[in-house]
Amino acid sequence: MSERLMMKNWNSLKRARAGLMLLGLVALAPALATPNAQDILAASDAVRNPARPFGLTTHLVEYRNGKETANMSLAIYAKAEASGGQFRNLVRFVAPVRDANKLMLKTGNDLWFYDPSSKASIRMSPQQRLLGQAANGDVVTVNLSLDYQAKLAAEEDIQDGDRKQRHCYKLALAASSPDVTYHRIELWIDTSSNQPVKGKYYSESDRLLKTAYYRKVEKQLGADRPTETVIIDGLDPNWVTVMRYADWVWRDVPDAWLQRDYLPRFKAE
């Protein structure tokens, strides 16, 4: 083989290698640019939920056919479990006055309701609702990434709850635990900030139960977080619940208080 031919072959090989590398980079580019779906979900959880134990007030207003039909205030104390990281929530009813000081304790599917006037602690099933349209799981703090397996379904532009266009990851969440309120969820998460923008929640029979818009982002406890959720019923879109979050504060609750036997003693700070 002549030197000239060898040089020609060598140059061809170099070109082929460069082409292959370019091809590889092109193929890898989306993978490098798009984080793992589960990581996106975890990052979105971190936007909704502060990293340390905290408290807030949730104000719920419910509408039917454009008319306000119910009004409720809840004080919520949330603390992530040392093992597992899922939140334990203690919910105290502030209003309406007939329900004031009633308590709900939720750790996963372990759900207790306490009525101070009857001194009765009652075990509840996840399907039992105390809050009108909102499921018990809607008002408490939950890390979705611990209960759902996420897949990236698409990247798309959608209108958010404040009527602005947002570029979002669309995640398809499948329940990985039987202890969850919803069987599957479609969740849109802002690609630049990891803020949750919109969610569609489905039952086990794949019926749309509700659509939720996460909006009114404000700086709270060190991060930009949605401070309002608008829930639209899946069957009746004229049934709307607005949940507003206020009075965010770092507040640690002793582990010993987050159990049934402490409910009769619980006194808000």
Place this chain on the structure above:
Amino acid sequence: MRMGLRHPLVCMALVVCTLACATAQGQTNARQAPDAEDAALQLADQASSTKEQARDWHFSVEGATGETEQRYGLGRQQDQRLSLDLQIDTPVGAGWRAVLSDQLDQRWQGQFNDARATNTLKEAYLSWQPDPTRAMDVGRINARYGVAAGYNPTDYFRSGANRSITAIDPSSLKKNRQGSVMLRGQTLWSSGSLTAMASPHLADPPTDASFDIDLGATNRQDRWLVALSQQLSDTINPQWLLYGEGSQAPQLGFNLTGLLGQATVAYVEWSGGRSASQLAQALQGLDDTAFRSRLATGLTYTTEQKLSLTLEYDFNGAAPTQDAWAALGRNAPLAYAQYRKWVQDRFDLPTQQSVFLYLGWQDAMVNQLDVNAMLRHNLDDRSQLAWLEARYHWSHTDLALQWQRNSGGPGTEFGALQQERVVQVLLRYFY
């Protein structure tokens, strides 16, 4: 047999039919308008943002008027009632809090000058919590235990607790009762707690004097109780109790609840120990002490339409057998009356077996309307109590219509009651 609207079965059937209609209607509404979400967001933009503050006190006033059909030729009776209910739970220094709960019931029967007041001091105690895991309370305390809905064998301090009964549904009975004077201590850890209480003999006998604190009803003998709870897994949290009163052998108690899927809660509540039979205790007869059990076990199932149905089986091993109960009613009217009074005071089952059925439907067809129904069926004498309630909520007001019927043969648990049928309207305002 004629079955009018007053018959409980007809009323139950109506409730079930309306439920079915509502479900069907919900399915036809499944279509959403394309711009429905925009409309919902516009509505949310206008949502009010009133801020409610938690309070240390709660006060409500309830007025009730009703009519009772009575047995034994006593005819109809008109009843009116006005009740004032006050609850205070407030801090009184670092680690201390004071709790007061009191209800005053003023009743009229027939005429305005035929009035009678009954004040129930439900709770009055001081609580001291030096650190998050230890607490001590002293005073009149409503110590309530049990996980069952219709009958609570481990609710040991229920004896003598119901001084003024305004309604017979379990929720009302639990709310309108007086505690016992006691010293109570509790220690907690992250997965459980240990509670001990001692309630001394202070007075005897009970009194129905209007403003008496009635220690003779709640503190007529020395009593003590120890309760231990320990979480065994994420969803299993049993409770064991040991209870003693007077010279009776200690009674062991057990409470356990469990989830069966997303919609069903199962529960079991048991109490057992050596004791004399209820008949022997009531009639002060021969000592027939033996090991006797009491049990309540059931399921609560909740539908997606916010309808909860509880079915519970109740058993009292200290009560007379079916034959003994029938013979008592037939052959010994004085002993029968004495026994029934004793059982009523203990708030226990007069016979061995019964079934409890409870239906609670929130936002039943109409938003803010709750429909509740209850059926107690005595399996030994086939008598039954049926109760229906429709309750509508406004922001500060509840309006309720209640209907009750006691049915059964002569001498049966419910057939022998003087009240045969009760209808009452209740209006409660929460301040």
